[in-house]
């Protein structure tokens with residue numbers, strides 16, 4: 001006899017709960033601010049990706065309101081009638097921002113990664129992906145059916161071994177894909193060395209700048225620009241949902257690549273276009289980001305100070321050098337306890353557990369915002385120190 005759905009679902013979720021891995025949805029108000037409200041509590045917000053604080057910028061609201069007077073919905077796929085002039089203008093602006101020939105707008109970053117990897121890669125190709133790349137990259141690779149090689153985090157020696165192995169097995173084409181800033185670790189891919197390897201092995205390089213676009217590089221163009229290797233990246237992917245404070249994503253590169261995606265990328269072809277209200281907000285946000293040197297300076301200053309204070313307190317922040325700062329504590333139960341204790345102290349840092357991070361590497365993930373005041377960052381550090389001392393977790 002076949003099993004009942006309810007009993008097997010209950011069994012599995014029960015097992016997750018026992019291992020402190022159950023996830024629940026908790027509403028938050030004012031999540032775009034540095035102080036939000038969750039479960040009736042006012043908490044300092046160290047858990048958003050709104051790095052520049054733009055999600056609540058009044059100009060974005062005005063852009064949305066103005067555009068909404070013409071209607072709200074995306075109405076159809078880009079390839080039917082969901083493609084308007086403002087979208088085209090935005091794509092030209094993104095290409096200018098990234099210094100590429102062309103760019104393509106996507107509904108979100110997950111779909112951009114899923115779509116570009118599954119469209120480009122064929123089973124005869126080999127793809128090389130950092131072990132800690134985002135889930136959307138992992139899923140895009142799975143969907144492509146390409147020969148998949150996962151290299152150890154940031155480990156280019158391991159990558160080279162795998163590149164050689166793929167050549168020996170006769171892979172037709174090769175593609176390396178990596179986050180530039182890693183979302184749960186806040187460390188940075190060694191892009192200059194990756195470029196050397198991509199040249200040596202005649203591979204393509206695809207870069208996910210989700211956590212770097214807007215935050216790093218001149219005018220916020222991204223980590224590849226910051227490190228001076230933008231020209232060597234074949235496809236730049238990024239999202240407008242984080243530092244840009246809106247929603248949507250882009251892929252930018254040479255015209256041939258973009259034209260190929262327009263023809264083959266299923267998450268672009270078979271879904272409704274991003275609504276024009278969001279296109280208008282993204283265009284406004286892009287201008288704010290490009291003019292946002294002061295915001296970036298504040299964010300980097302606050303982040304550096306925060307990292308230093310956590311290290312001085314003896315906490316393990318891994319290899320973070322950015323606005324994303326993990327406090328790696330190990331067991332999931334401990335991460336949950338510490339997150340709760342911090343909330344008692346008025347600070348929100350959500351516990352990140354497997355499968356998002358490897359087993360035994362559960363953590364609190366802190367993310368800084370340019371709009372955090374110095375006093376707010378100091379208050380958070382004081383609370384973290386108190387909680388660390390009480391929890392005796394080092």
Ligand SMILES: Cc1ncc(COP(=O)(O)O)c(C=O)c1O
Nearest residue numbers: 108109110134179183210239241
């Ligand atoms: C590295 C990385 N890539 C892609 C995405 C997906 O972007 P979006 O939120 O726009 O779907 C995320 C978001 O969590 C991310 O961290």
